[in-house]
Amino acid sequence: MVIPEYISKQEKGGFAGTLKNYQASLEIAQKLAASDPSNSQWQRDLLVSLKRIIEWHNYRYSVLDAPSILDSEYDKLFLELQQLEQRNPQLLTPDSPTQRAGAAPLKEFSQITHRSPMLSLNNEFEIAAVEAFDRRIREGLGTDVVEYAVEPKFDGLAVSLCYENGLLVTGATRGDGHIGEDVTLNLRTVKSIPLHLRTGAHNDHSPTLLEVRGEVLMLKEDFEKLNRQQREKKEKEFVNPRNAAAGSLRQLDPNVTATRRLTFLAYGIGVHEGGGVPRDKHSKVMEYIANQGFSIANECSVVSGSAALLSYFQKIGELRERLPYDIDGVVYKVNNLVQQGKLGFISRAPRFAVAHKFPAQEVLTELLGINVQVGRTGVLTPVARLKPIFVGGATVTHATLHNEDEINRKDVMIGDSVIVRRAGDVIPEVVGAEVELRPSNARRFIMPNQCPVCSASAMRMPNETVVRCTGGLFCPAQRKQAILHFASRGGMDIEGLGDKLVDQLVDSNLIRTPA
Known part of the structure; x- marks a missing residue:
């Protein structure tokens, strides 16, 4: 492009x-x-x-x-x-x-023309849309039930690896789907990418040409390590594993890429010649790829019918947080390769496959204000008051900002458009601000020097990141939290003593201490 x-x-x-x-x-x-x-x-x-x-x-x-x-x-x-x-x-x-499928390659890299286009997938978000996809497939094939290969949708950077006579010769990014960037030297530093196929460079059974397609990504554990190193060096942290993987792979110096722990997971093949590559089912192709030394998702499976597709979607959704890498949905592909050929393609995507995406875990909304909550130990915690937004399967109106240092590090101002993340049962948090969209009337948050509940002095002790109310149990907020802690299951386990009752007892001055 x-x-x-x-x-x-x-x-x-x-x-x-x-x-x-x-x-x-x-x-x-x-x-x-x-x-x-x-x-x-x-x-x-x-x-x-x-x-x-x-x-x-x-x-x-x-x-x-x-x-x-x-x-x-x-x-x-x-x-x-x-x-x-x-x-x-x-x-x-x-x-x-x-x-089209993507965007243009950088001028600094040489370019590689893909032997066959690397198309993207159409996205679906609703159950009805998945059922409609299955119905179109059945009607297009004239059959009652269709077998699908199903797999997680990796949140990484799509690449193509070309092997000639068993040896890795080129590696390219998707680019615009037709022309990608030549990142061969960088890909050779990724340890999960075989430099030669297991059949061997001189084995007669090696394909004369095999194009393996998949995604380069960064495992969650490796992402945390990288950002920890960035903090120690006082350098900018990466927003998420996908950005970290893309930035690491597309370094002009392969030595920099080699210092980053990247992973490659295969999801299919492109052009191929010889070598006994399966030609009947996608699931057999994936087995073949695994036997050649490539990593594939353990969660790959084969199912039949739309009900099974939706069941798989739910299963992977429940596993999502426990997976070692980020995913943003699942992929459904007609398993029969002959049927894939019959269904064909539209301009930018195959008709025989679709991506079923999860509800967004990160969304953009407006930061209306910042409230300060007082905890059991007197810690003052800033909490974002948000324009209501649906994220991670729930409507969110508040999100934690942790402490004053975090607000400054993330460069968040009241009035900003902010990124809110909610994953599973994790408390929603503000990840950062879209500084490019900052309004002229945005204002900085200043942590109060008095407790917002009891007006006692609020102080930040040396070597601490938090500000604390000095009021002790004189502070109603601390008193309430102390009583709730005392009555909790890990304490005296007093049934029926919940938030509302404690609020009433403390506000009426009927209880002054847990004792």
């Missing part, structure tokens, strides 16, 4: 202003288009605005490794563009983001 002129020009002028301008233009276009769906010019203006902002985010995400939007927010924009083009097919153009 050639980087659009408006992107290259605006990049020189500063990203923050560009994104604000694009966002403002999009909001105006959305309002006008919604007010009169029959106005073709307003529909066209909306399409231009959507294409422009999506291309910008594509460039930041896939080329610069500096994403400026959450995946969930990007998916909304992409879906809006898809639906607009479906309603107005005359507006669809070959250069639309919906017609």
